[in-house]
Amino acid sequence: MKAAAADLGIDKIGVASADPFRELKQRLLRHRELGYESGFEEPDLDKRTEPALLFDDPQSIIAIAIAYPSKLQQAPKSEPGARRGILSRSAWGEDYHKVLRERLGRLEDWLRERVPDFRSESMVDTGALSDRAVAERAGIGWIGKNCAIITPEWGSWVYLGEMITNLPLPPDSPVTESCGECTACIDACPTDALVGPGQLNAQRCISFVTQTKGIVSDELMRKIGNRLYGCDTCQVVCPENRGKNWTHQPELQPDNEKAKPLLVPLLKMGNKKFKELYGASASAWRGRKPIQRNAVIALGNFKDPSAVPSLTAVLGDDPRYELRATAAWSLGRIGGPEATKALERALGGESDEAVVEAIKAALAAAGATSAAVPADGAGRAEREASRNE
Known part of the structure; x- marks a missing residue:
């Protein structure tokens, strides 16, 4: 599966266990108590941290990352009388939700060809699970002090998606790198x-x-x-x-x-x-x-x-x-x-x-x-x- 990633248009694949994210739940509870939520998140913290509530008998979660651009080439200048705004990189190009769902679909098809009784539930950003928590457990990267997943290969310029499956895949080890003393x-x-x-x-x-x-x-x-x-x-x-x-x-x-x-x-x-x-x-x-x-x-x-x-x-x-x-x-x-x-x-x-x-x-x-x-x-x-x- 990992060897096929590039042909599927995926930059990195990792595997996480489907165990509950108990430590994350405690952090989310504290986050809510402090009033730090945006309101865009899934409100049910159990669904955000317990894969078994989202999928029957989950065995593993496959995490994917796709790298995106960080620079505009020959960017137009903002000048007096012709001022310009800027969209964040997450809004450049085609909607990344659509792109990642298409890539996850390719991966689902690839797995289904090889495992007849394969089942899965894929999600990108708007799903109940925390993309970053899954990616961290799956060894995609570490959660930086800026709350972004930072990968050794691609930096933090990556979109994340995941797929809960019935496949008992061996889990990857988390990345041991960190931000160190940098703030x-x-x-x-x-x-x-x-x-x-x-x-x-x-x-x-x-x-x-x-x-x-x-x-x-x-x-x-x-x-x-x-x-x-x-x-x-x-x-x-x-x-x-x-x-x-x-x-x-x-x-x-x-x-x-x-x-x-x-x-x-x-x-x-x-x-x-x-x-x-x-x-x-x-x-x-x-x-x-x-x-x-x-x-x-x-x-x-x-x-x-x-x-x-x-x-x-x-x-x-x-x-x-x-x-x-x-x-x-x-x-x-x-x-x-x-x-x-x-x-x-x-x-x-x-x-x-x-x-x-x-x-x-x-x-x-x-x-x-x-x-x-x-x-x-x-x-x-x-x-x-x-x-x-």
């Missing part, structure tokens, strides 16, 4: 969401925040920079990823204009166009609202006065209160007479209380901001964009 990821996390080695407060993780649909706090909007979906900072700074960029999986290669799109056109994009451009990407699962809201945030963080007319249109015309409130915040960040006039006009015609409060806060911010001095916004966001390339 680069913890130190670099923009929101201090990594509260300890291997401990993540998902509520503060920018990757999670960019996928929410509501109004984001002032603090977190400033930290988002120009990110439209996801965050790669804790992986970018990891020494184990230095120089690693994988281009051999064709479905996962990025389209530069989709991975680093112009921000202003995103504001006017309808559902049809969004599905056409991003429907095949992992970033589409929450719809266009979060990405459009994040584009509004990015324009505010760039503090580019040329964005004021587009943001004014969102503030005055967009039917979604979340985007109107966010547009007010961005206009306040940019400041200047034009932004201030737009906010004052909108205040008289706005009926939503949350938006009214956002406009008032933005007017106060605009009054304290000089559009001629970009402070920490444009420069920091631009540097973030450069790092993300």
Whole structure:
């Protein structure tokens, strides 16, 4: 099976026992008590840690890893008047859920040809089991301080999937490498969401925040920079990823204009166009609202006065209160007479209380901001964009 991995389009295969993940359950309970869950997880902790609840008489779990790219080749530049956002690497190329399910399907077919009574249950990301816990037990890699699986061969630029089976396969040994004394990821996390080695407060993780649909706090909007979906900072700074960029999986290669799109056109994009451009990407699962809201945030963080007319249109015309409130915040960040006039006009015609409060806060911010001095916004966001390339 392992020898056939490359022909099946799989970069690494490991085998784990199907025993309950008892230590993981205790960690998950503590995680829940502290309020660190994202809400996207399987809520039943027994299902997350006991394979026998998901599959009749499980004998082993096969874990797979597929490597993905970390760099854009000849990435387009973000410039004044043509500012760009960035999607995390997990949203480059075709939706990795689809790609991994197809690879797991190939592996299932390969095994079924050789074992007539073969049974399996495959899952990717949205399944009940913890992909990382299975991968760690199966010897795919170790769980880094950034909570990612780090493989000796591919770094942490890997997608994970697993297959519970009725095959009594010999389990692999866990990888003995570790992060050692390195704390680069913890130190670099923009929101201090990594509260300890291997401990993540998902509520503060920018990757999670960019996928929410509501109004984001002032603090977190400033930290988002120009990110439209996801965050790669804790992986970018990891020494184990230095120089690693994988281009051999064709479905996962990025389209530069989709991975680093112009921000202003995103504001006017309808559902049809969004599905056409991003429907095949992992970033589409929450719809266009979060990405459009994040584009509004990015324009505010760039503090580019040329964005004021587009943001004014969102503030005055967009039917979604979340985007109107966010547009007010961005206009306040940019400041200047034009932004201030737009906010004052909108205040008289706005009926939503949350938006009214956002406009008032933005007017106060605009009054304290000089559009001629970009402070920490444009420069920091631009540097973030450069790092993300």
